[in-house]
Amino acid sequence: xxxxxxxxxxxxxxxxxxxxxxxxxxxxxxxxxxxxxxxxxxxxxxxxxxxxxxxxxxxxxxxxxxxxxxxxxxxxxxxxxxxxxxxxxxxxxxxxxxxxxxxxxxxxxxxxxxxxxxxxxxxxxxxxxxxxxxxxxxxxxxxxxxxxxxxxxxxxxxxxxxxxxxxxxxxxxxxxxxxxxxxxxxxxxxxxxxxxxxxxxxxxxxxxxxxxxxxxxxxxxxxxxxxxxxxxxxxxxxxxxxxxxxxxxxxxxxxxxxxxxxxxxxxxxxxxxxxxxxxxxxxxxxxxxxxxxxxxxxxxxxxxxxxxxxxxxxxxxxxxxxxxxxxxxxxxxxxxxxx
Amino acid sequence: xxxxxxxxxxxxxxxxxxxxxxxxxxxxxxxxxxxxxxxxxxxxxxxxxxxxxxxxxxxxxxxxxxxxxxxxxxxxxxxxxxxxxxxxxxxxxxxxxxxxxxxxxxxxxxxxxxxxxxxxxxxxxxxxxxxxxxxxxxxxxxxxxxxxxxxxxxxxxxxxxxxxxxxxxxxxxxxxxxxxxxxxxxxxxxxxxxxxxxxxxxxxxxxxxxxxxxxxxxxxxxxxxxxxxxxxxxxxxxxxxxxxxxxxxxxxxxxxxxxxxxxxxxxxxxxxxxxxxxxxxxxxxxxxxxxxxxxxxxxxxxxxxxxxxxxxxxxxxxxxxxxxxxxxxxxxxxxxxxxxxxxxxxxxxxxxxxxxxxxxxxxxxxxxxxxxxxxxxxxxxxxxxxxxxxxxxxxxxxxxxxxxxxxxxxxxxxxxxxxxxxxxxxxxxxxxxxxxxxxxxxxxxxxxxxxxxxxxxxxxxxxxxxxxxxxxxxx
Numbered sequence: 001x002x003x004x005x006x007x008x009x010x011x012x013x014x015x016x017x018x019x020x021x022x023x024x025x026x027x028x029x030x031x032x033x034x035x036x037x038x039x040x041x042x043x044x045x046x047x048x049x050x051x052x053x054x055x056x057x058x059x060x061x062x063x064x065x066x067x068x069x070x071x072x073x074x075x076x077x078x079x080x081x082x083x084x085x086x087x088x089x090x091x092x093x094x095x096x097x098x099x100x101x102x103x104x105x106x107x108x109x110x111x112x113x114x115x116x117x118x119x120x121x122x123x124x125x126x127x128x129x130x131x132x133x134x135x136x137x138x139x140x141x142x143x144x145x146x147x148x149x150x151x152x153x154x155x156x157x158x159x160x161x162x163x164x165x166x167x168x169x170x171x172x173x174x175x176x177x178x179x180x181x182x183x184x185x186x187x188x189x190x191x192x193x194x195x196x197x198x199x200x201x202x203x204x205x206x207x208x209x210x211x212x213x214x215x216x217x218x219x220x221x222x223x224x225x226x227x228x229x230x231x232x233x234x235x236x237x238x239x240x241x242x243x244x245x246x247x248x249x250x251x252x253x254x255x256x257x258x259x260x261x262x263x264x265x266x267x268x269x270x271x272x273x274x275x276x277x278x279x280x281x282x283x284x285x286x287x288x289x290x291x292x293x294x295x296x297x298x299x300x301x302x303x304x305x306x307x308x309x310x311x312x313x314x315x316x317x318x319x320x321x322x323x324x325x326x327x328x329x330x331x332x333x334x335x336x337x338x339x
Numbered sequence: 340x341x342x343x344x345x346x347x348x349x350x351x352x353x354x355x356x357x358x359x360x361x362x363x364x365x366x367x368x369x370x371x372x373x374x375x376x377x378x379x380x381x382x383x384x385x386x387x388x389x390x391x392x393x394x395x396x397x398x399x400x401x402x403x404x405x406x407x408x409x410x411x412x413x414x415x416x417x418x419x420x421x422x423x424x425x426x427x428x429x430x431x432x433x434x435x436x437x438x439x440x441x442x443x444x445x446x447x448x449x450x451x452x453x454x455x456x457x458x459x460x461x462x463x464x465x466x467x468x469x470x471x472x473x474x475x476x477x478x479x480x481x482x483x484x485x486x487x488x489x490x491x492x493x494x495x496x497x498x499x500x501x502x503x504x505x506x507x508x509x510x511x512x513x514x515x516x517x518x519x520x521x522x523x524x525x526x527x528x529x530x531x532x533x534x535x536x537x538x539x540x541x542x543x544x545x546x547x548x549x550x551x552x553x554x555x556x557x558x559x560x561x562x563x564x565x566x567x568x569x570x571x572x573x574x575x576x577x578x579x580x581x582x583x584x585x586x587x588x589x590x591x592x593x594x595x596x597x598x599x600x601x602x603x604x605x606x607x608x609x610x611x612x613x614x615x616x617x618x619x620x621x622x623x624x625x626x627x628x629x630x631x632x633x634x635x636x637x638x639x640x641x642x643x644x645x646x647x648x649x650x651x652x653x654x655x656x657x658x659x660x661x662x663x664x665x666x667x668x669x670x671x672x673x674x675x676x677x678x679x680x681x682x683x684x685x686x687x688x689x690x691x692x693x694x695x696x697x698x699x700x701x702x703x704x705x706x707x708x709x710x711x712x713x714x715x716x717x718x719x720x721x722x723x724x725x726x727x728x729x730x731x732x733x734x735x736x737x738x739x740x741x742x743x744x745x746x747x748x749x750x751x752x753x754x755x756x757x758x759x760x761x762x763x764x765x766x767x768x769x770x771x772x773x774x775x776x777x778x779x780x781x782x783x784x785x786x787x788x789x790x791x792x793x794x795x796x797x798x799x800x801x802x803x804x805x806x807x808x809x810x811x812x813x814x
Contacts, residue, residue: 042757043770051771052459054468054602081601082757082767087663094666180769180780187777206433206775210440210447316433316772 026098026230026237027071027287035077038064039097042082045203046311046319047103047123047226056080060101062306063122063228065299066244067099070283070292075299089114092229099241100229105155110229119241121227122303124323124332126220127159128198130205133215135192140219144169149182149191151175156196159222183207197224202317240286247293249335250275251302253326258301261294274338282338293338303333411785414451419458431455437776452782456774464764464786467604473596476517477607483510484614492801494808507618512585518603518611520595525586539590543583550579564635600678604759606790608678612685612750612760617743619686624693625732629723631698642694649691654752657684662756681753689746696738700731733809740802744795762787 030036040048040060048058065075081097092100093115103125104110106118131137131146140163150156152175164171174191176182183204186194194201198220205211228245230238251257254272256264264272273279276297277290284290300306311319325331367373371380383393416422419431426444428434436453437443445451457464466477487506490496515521526537529545557575561568603611630642649657661680669675704727712722732739754763765783768774 042759043767045770045772045775049770049772050463050468050767051773052463052768053471054463079599079601082759084755084757086659086755087757090663090666094669096666180766184780203770203772203775206441206772207777207779208441209438209777211442212440316775 026234027240030071030098030237034072035079036064036068036071036099037079037081037097038067039083039088039091039100039102040064040080041102042084044103044200046199046315046317048080048101057310059123059306059310060103060226060228062300062310063101063245064099066248066296067241069295069299070240070244070247070286070288073289073291073295075295089116089229092116092231095231098230098237102229103226104229106225106227115232116229117232117238119228119230119238120245121225121332122245123199123226125197125199125224125226126323127156127195127222127224128201128220129217130186130194130201130214131192131217133213137217140217140221141167141169143171143193145171146193147172147174147191148193148195149174149176149186150195151179151182152177155222160195163221179204180207199311199317199319202311202319206316236287240288243286244296245303246335247275247296247338248300248303248306249326249333250338251293251297252304252333253328253335256297256302257305258298261297265294271337280338410450410781411452414449416451416453416455419455431459432773433776433779436774436778436782441776443776450778452785453774453776453778454782456768456779457782457786459774460765460768463768464605464761466607467759467764468602469598469604469607470596470602473598476595476598480514480517483513484610511618512588515589516593516595518598518607519600520593520597521589522592522595522597523589525590539587542586546579546583546586550576550583553579600676603678605764606761608753608758608763609747609750609761611678612682612753613747615682616685616689616746616750620689620693620742620746621739623686623690625697625728627690627694628697628701631694632701646691646694649688650695654685654688654749655755657688658752658756660684677756678758681756681758685746685750685753689742689749692742692745693739696735696742697731699738700733700735701727703734704730733806733811736802736806736809740798744798747794747798748791761790 038061040056040058043049044058044060046058048056048060050056061078061080064078064080068077069075071077081091083091083097083100083102088100088102088104089110091097099119100116101122103123104118105125106121110116111118129140129143131143137143143164148160148171150160150173157173157175160171160173172191174185176185179196179200182194182196185191187208194204196204198216201216205214205216208214228241230241250271251261254264254269254275256272256275261276265276265278267273270279274282276294277283277292281290283292286292289295301309307321307324308314311317313320321329321331323332325333327334368377371377384390416435419435422428422435422444423431426434428444433441434443435455436445436451438445438447438449440447462471462474466474469477487502487510491499491502491506496502525539525542528542529548530541535541535544553575554572557571558568561571627642627646630638631646633639633642658681661684662677665680708726708730709722712726717725750760751762753760754766759767765787769780769783
């Protein structure tokens with residue numbers, strides 16, 4: 001009996017090692033199958049959302065396309081797996097997707113206990129409040145006694161509890177399962193305040209009867225850094241995803257856009273030369289061609305371009321750069337140099 | 340006297356008395372008892388409580404119907420191109436369905452259905468994200484399905500046997516090849532790869548070994564139950580042979596582009612899941628119901644455990660287990676299709692319910708039916724096939740169709756495992772900010788309700804038709 005147990009334990013260990021071994025080289029797997037399998041949301045405007053032709057667009061989708069551009073030189077070699085919030089981590093752990101780019105908040109517990117790594121932050125979000133302008137509220141600190149509409153079972157509910165308790169204010173929660181129900185309830189006057197991530201507030205405002213009569217309060221009560229996630233223990237793939245995002249931020253900093261990248265290839269600026277691969281072998285260091293960043297910028301664009309295209313002031317969402325601006329312009333987007 | 344003119348039917352009697360020779364013609368009933376007025380009086384205002392209820396009902400209808408009609412028809416947006424020309428819009432988008440305050444073209448306070456949004460998304464609602472240039476394949480499957488189903492449902496149309504064979508054997512294979520593109524690679528599954536390299540040949544060898552094992556099991560069971568083993572072994576061999584044939588057809592490259600099930604969606608997924616569930620659950624359910632009533636303890640126990648297990652867990656749990664837990668148990672790289680997992684889950688789940696419905700019918704038959712069948716010298720399967728099932732199934736048609744309708748609507752639950760069925764596709768379109776407006780979700784849900792109702796209502800009507808047709812008047 002003991003012997004049997006031992007052999008079972010041994011074979012389980014062996015299986016575990018085999019699984020870990022198989023997972024180690026995501027980049028090789030991706031190159032072999034010829035596309036990046038990218039886990040996205042089931043539809044979040046501006047981040048990952050299918051349009052009426054079924055094409056995926058959004059900030060998170062552009063990151064996947066950028067990874068494909070870096071690996072294959074072709075941003076279209078991506079397949080998307082829409083994932084619900086509940087199954088997203090399993091899908092990544094089990095290898096169903098290569099990268100999870102699904103407006104996922106980077107938290108300590110997720111980073112440390114799930115066997116996953118966050119490869120950067122492509123959008124700094126935070127929870128905000130929307131109220132009717134007729135209430136004449138200028139700050140979230142005046143919301144004592146308010147009834148608050150929110151989604152059930154998300155961190156937003158907990159954040160609200162923390163915030164109101166910390167500021168010693170009374171409140172009442174009116175929670176619903178679906179975002180649509182929350183908006184409808186707020187629009188019908190069931191509650192005074194609507195709270196969710198700020199990017200979501202802007203998206204849902206389009207569904208109100210009188211969007212002009214509502215304002216988003218300046219306070220942001222939580223940190224929601226959203227970014228791509230990869231499996232732990234595969235540093236090569238982790239580096240590739242991380243530097244894909246950094247390349248887009250660096251490109252914005254250097255003023256390299258999809259429009260002028262061909263001219264920029266002739267520039268003498270050493271930083272741009274290293275980025276675009278006319279100098280050095282930085283692509284090889286992450287296991288792809290040296291023109292990796294050129295392909296990203298040419299086919300997807302720099303960070304500013306994807307931001308403006310998907311969530312910026314010209315889109316229905318009308319989100320300003322704010323904290324997502326470059327560090328040199330007062331924001332938080334900061335990329336280490338390509339050197 | 341003779342030439343006195345007799346009014347018809349009166350007996351001449353010297354004018355003293357008058358006796359009618361025949362019955363007077365019927366007076367027309369009073370106007371208050373016939374026609375519309377009579378019906379209304381009799382059915383709607385026959386008593387004071389009845390009158391109050393009628394008035395209440397009319398009031399409720401008055402509250403509900405006119406706004407609904409206004410929303411869905413009169414105030415709705417229909418004329419896309421006309422409105423675009425009138426308001427100088429460059430492309431159809433949310434401006435067509437929003438008020439001025441929301442950034443659109445309508446006066447404040449306007450509420451109406453946004454049909455241009457449904458029209459724009461119609462392809463996605465029907466095909467999901469199936470590639471546009473491959474739509475013809477889905478259309479062909481829809482057409483073949485209708486062409487097989489409609490004559491089968493009309494009793495007067497001949498060739499029923501051929502029709503059933505087409506629907507049960509040929510259509511599923513055709514549909515599978517057309518929808519996925521076929522050409523699955525068969526690599527074998529039993530022998531280790533070191534003996535023979537993975538290939539179709541190895542698959543066939545493995546398959547033959549598996550068939551031999553199954554035949555041996557069938558032989559064992561037949562010996563155990565003291566019936567001749569010949570027929571059961573033959574049955575297993577024939578079934579496995581047919582399955583092999585189907586699998587080999589799937590392996591043939593037909594030159595169709597492979598379309599993975601991730602991009603399927605909309606009505607396509609709803610129908611695939613519902614029809615597979617319906618087709619698989621009825622025979623499985625019948626077998627389970629017979630198994631539960633069987634004299635053989637092992638078969639009875641297995642059936643009872645199966646039925647109670649699947650009836651005891653919610654469908655959502657089944658789907659979650661299949662999508663979240665299963666991948667963790669499977670070795671890396673083994674990743675079988677999400678839609679297939681859902682299909683198996685739904686089919687087994689509904690088979691358990693179907694088994695109990697059918698068992699109800701079997702138990703409703705009097706013992707004399709069994710005894711009569713046995714007295715005629717029929718064996719078990721003949722008795723079941725010729726005497727028991729035809730009567731039992733007829734009794735439980737309402738229950739069976741009830742399960743079918745419930746199954747059809749339960750397909751919407753697959754949204755939570757990331758499959759986009761019809762409703763899921765509609766909900767997913769709500770996130771498109773191009774059409775975001777307060778009426779977007781109302782329109783979408785209204786559309787979903789109408790389509791679901793059409794499907795379920797037609798199933799219900801057909802079941803009533805079958806009940807009447809098969810009614811042999813036992814009451």
